[in-house]
Amino acid sequence: MGAFVVVGWYQSSNFVDLLMLAAIWAIAAVGLGLLMGMAGQVSLCQASFMLVGAYAYGVLTREHGVPTEVALVAAGLASALLAVLLSPVLRIRGFMLALATMALSLLITRAFGTGSWLPGGNVGLGSIPPLSLGPLTLETEVQYLVLCVVVLAASVVALRRVFGAGPTRRAIQLIHHDEALLSAFGRDGFALKRSIFWVAAALAGVAGAIYAGSVSFVAPNDFGLADSFALALAVVIGGATRISGAIVGAVIYELSFTTLGPELADYRYVLLGVIVIVVVHLFPEGVLPTRADLGSLVPQRWAGARPRRERASDRPSPALVEPDDSEPLGVRIEHVTKAYGALRAVDGLDVAIRPGALVALVGPNGAGKTTLLDLIAGEQAASSGRLWLGDRDVTTLAASARARLGVARTYQRIRLVPSLSLRDNVAVGVDKLVLEDRLPRLAERQRAAHADAALAAVGLAGRGEEPISTLTFGERRLVEVARVLASRPRLVLLDEPASGLSVAEAEHFATLVRRMHAGGCTVVLVEHDLAFVRALAEEVVALDGGRLLAHGPTAEVLATPAFQEAYVGVAA
Ligand SMILES: Nc1ncnc2c1ncn2[C@@H]1O[C@H](COP(=O)(O)OP(=O)(O)OP(=O)(O)O)[C@@H](O)[C@H]1O
Numbered sequence: 001m002g003a004f005v006v007v008g009w010y011q012s013s014n015f016v017d018l019l020m021l022a023a024i025w026a027i028a029a030v031g032l033g034l035l036m037g038m039a040g041q042v043s044l045c046q047a048s049f050m051l052v053g054a055y056a057y058g059v060l061t062r063e064h065g066v067p068t069e070v071a072l073v074a075a076g077l078a079s080a081l082l083a084v085l086l087s088p089v090l091r092i093r094g095f096m097l098a099l100a101t102m103a104l105s106l107l108i109t110r111a112f113g114t115g116s117w118l119p120g121g122n123v124g125l126g127s128i129p130p131l132s133l134g135p136l137t138l139e140t141e142v143q144y145l146v147l148c149v150v151v152l153a154a155s156v157v158a159l160r161r162v163f164g165a166g167p168t169r170r171a172i173q174l175i176h177h178d179e180a181l182l183s184a185f186g187r188d189g190f191a192l193k194r195s196i197f198w199v200a201a202a203l204a205g206v207a208g209a210i211y212a213g214s215v216s217f218v219a220p221n222d223f224g225l226a227d228s229f230a231l232a233l234a235v236v237i238g239g240a241t242r243i244s245g246a247i248v249g250a251v252i253y254e255l256s257f258t259t260l261g262p263e264l265a266d267y268r269y270v271l272l273g274v275i276v277i278v279v280v281h282l283f284p285e286g287v288l289p290t291r292a293d294l295g296s297l298v299p300q301r302w303a304g305a306r307p308r309r310e311r312a313s314d315r316p317s318p319a320l321v322e323p324d325d326s327e328p329l330g331v332r333i334e335h336v337t338k339a340y341g342a343l344r345a346v347d348g349l350d351v352a353i354r355p356g357a358l359v360a361l362v363g364p365n366g367a368g369k370t371t372l373l374d375l376i377a378g379e380q381a382a383s384s385g386r387l388w389l390g391d392r393d394v395t396t397l398a399a400s401a402r403a404r405l406g407v408a409r410t411y412q413r414i415r416l417v418p419s420l421s422l423r424d425n426v427a428v429g430v431d432k433l434v435l436e437d438r439l440p441r442l443a444e445r446q447r448a449a450h451a452d453a454a455l456a457a458v459g460l461a462g463r464g465e466e467p468i469s470t471l472t473f474g475e476r477r478l479v480e481v482a483r484v485l486a487s488r489p490r491l492v493l494l495d496e497p498a499s500g501l502s503v504a505e506a507e508h509f510a511t512l513v514r515r516m517h518a519g520g521c522t523v524v525l526v527e528h529d530l531a532f533v534r535a536l537a538e539e540v541v542a543l544d545g546g547r548l549l550a551h552g553p554t555a556e557v558l559a560t561p562a563f564q565e566a567y568v569g570v571a572a
Pocket residue numbers: 340343344345363364365366367368369370371372
């Protein structure tokens with residue numbers, strides 16, 4: 001970075017001009033850093049929002065005489081409005097989203113490039129008035145640079161406050177790593193992604209307007225797909241997981257251009273590609289030092305990791321620790337079928353689980369047990385039939401809405417978020433409780449304290465700060481249970497909770513399930529270990545081939561010849 005600055009200084013006749021451009025790119029990159037780096041949504045149309053912002057500013061000020069400050073804000077709004085119209089694209093996941101946004105970028109560039117409808121046409125719009133802020137008209141690069149730095153600082157502070165802390169930060173991490181898990185804990189990931197997309201677009205629009213005001217000109221091909229790529233690369237270079245990383249990336253990007261000099265400008269993207277490869281290999285977290293890096297270099301109090309003195313508000317409020325008076329949820333399944341093509345994983349099933357029951361779902365591999373849990377949680381939709389939670393028909397209700405009725409679950413393959421600490425993983429359960437309106441408002445410290453209390457309840461006291469990577473397999477299962485406990489569920493769905501656990505761990509687990517059940521909730525668990533089922537479950541629902549084989553008291557069902565034949569392969 002230092003070398004780039006020195007070479008950039010040497011090469012450039014106007015280094016401040018260069019820094020100003022870098023700062024403009026950084027404003028557009030900072031929102032993308034949130035969308036792409038933190039939420040994991042690769043968007044390749046960010047520069048298109050700069051184009052819209054630049055034209056909105058140019059047209060409003062030059063053609064309609066709108067005051068420049070008003071036009072600056074309008075440019076951000078115009079880009080945000082376009083993002084609102086485009087936001088259904090965020091329903092697409094993974095690399096297909098990158099392709100779809102790339103197509104949008106091409107489409108927008110084309111729309112701007114072909115139109116005689118645009119003032120200035122293909123040639124571009126000139127004589128755009130410079131920005132005025134009250135009595136001050138910005139005329140020099142230094143003034144624009146100062147404006148950009150102020151906008152950047154304000155954006156980073158605001159984004160950190162709104163998206164970088166508390167439940168929203170956790171939700172963004174869940175979107176990045178496991179969006180379905182976020183729905184299972186009560187929150188709609190799409191709504192959050194959409195709002196980040198809008199904010200990122202608005203910032204890009206503002207960046208485009210500042211650009212247009214500073215150079216007095218904008219052309220349709222000023223911000224194309226290559227620029228969107230460059231912004232995405234800037235995020236990777238700076239450190240995708242940090243909001244401020246994008247700024248460093250944008251500065252490196254702009255300086256890399258100057259380093260080559262005008263005669264080698266065509267090789268800009270080659271150099272950028274090399275930088276990205278080197279960064280990805282040597283600094284996978286980006287070139288900015290992380291807090292851990294800082295911690296090893298400087299005393300802890302400078303690295304921002306000073307241990308806090310405990311305050312009264314750090315302790316969970318009694319109302320949280322005590323069980324509340326919410327009723328356990330029963331389940332009614334009426335002639336439900338789930339078909340995958342010709343295969344019926346669940347086949348015309350009728351079964352009712354009474355509120356407050358502790359039920360095991362058993363059956364041979366492929367009997368449809370996990371599918372039934374998914375259907376109850378709403379993670380899969382039934383092909384036909386009706387499903388009730390308590391007295392509410394939830395057949396068409398989304399998973400997030402069912403979760404907010406008090407449903408919480410664990411998974412056959414453990415699902416924790418590696419980028420979150422143990423405490424934050426468990427706090428996802430507390431966040432659900434707040435979303436359910438059972439606790440209208442709860443400060444972050446209280447959420448953390450409640451998560452710690454849930455960790456202590458499963459035997460992981462004092463380990464909230466640890467990352468998931470330090471845990472054994474059995475401990476990870478316990479964190480999943482703590483997350484469920486923290487949400488004070490009315491219906492708990494446990495998918496093969498004892499699998500992979502030692503005998504002692506399974507016993508500990510069974511104790512926790514009994515305690516959870518005694519606290520006042522319905523428990524439905526899928527389990528292959530019949531000894532575990534015998535020791536724990538009051539009732540058994542036995543399935544085979546997606547159909548009900550038997551339902552009744554545990555000992556009775558496990559002894560039926562039909563179950564023995566289906567499960568063990570021999571008639572009793
Ligand atoms: N997404 C899917 N697409 C196609 N088939 C599926 C899908 N999910 C499950 N199945 C099939 O549905 C049937 C029931 O699967 P399910 O996982 O519910 O069984 P299970 O009783 O939980 O089995 P196990 O005890 O092995 O976990 C299996 O034949 C499975 O292969």
